[in-house]
Amino acid sequence: MRRSLAVTLSFTLAGVGAVSLRAQDTKSECTSAVKALPDATEGVAYNAALFTSNNSTTGANGTATGLPAGLSQAGTYVHGTPTVPGSFTISLTYASACGKPLKEKQTDPDAGPPTTFTRAIIPLKVRDAHPPTIGSLKVTPQNLASTGGAVTLTLSAGDNVGVTRVMMTTVHPDGHSGSAYVPLTGGSAANGTWSISFALGANATTAPASYAFTVAASDLDGNTARAGPSTVIVAAHAAQPPQTLPRRP
16 A cells, blocks of 8 residues: 555656646746747848757747748748738648647658648737828919918828828928828828818018928828928008098188
8 A cells, every 4th residue: 555655646746747847848938938029121131030040949840921022931031022011821731749739630640640730820010111102292272362361282192001190280381380191081191182271361561471381191000291381471461551631720
């Protein structure tokens, strides 16, 4: 009976030790095997490693799918020149002892146990390299009476990833400037029209007042195109003739 107790105790301790060691190895491998890929840029050569280390455990049989156009896998690296901007999701399957195993069909019964694979999902951003294209910028009317009036600014623009912001800047007759966002009024951010209406005040001077309007259209990746200036003239205020007092008889 004593012998039986000793065997049972030894087995229990060995089992606990094995489980503890496996958990540590799994955590270390799972948290350090796959790398986060840096952003790529459309039309610029790219080369990045898929793994933090190139060893038989993580590098063997690694297959990346869902790569952007222009990029391909070369061993444990992704390289090439991306041709399409956007946000992509890469599925990486590689030999590993951690993670949730993927089922693998075993066609040869004498080949031994099937290999355990792990799947990782890796995001990859391909930045746009082109600024938006501005089709036209119109400010109407371009001439106002001295009393001022309503003005409308209209911009047509397009972009392959979408215009995210249009900023209008106004330079006033006294030289100071101000800016305002222009909302999308028609179409889509990829190819649309932005429009805003506002009022210019009366001109109390005897010289025409000139307002200059420019726009800056930016896309999701910070590329910016500018247009303008387009000018609006507020007519001069007519001088009043001097008043003549009537003579007393």
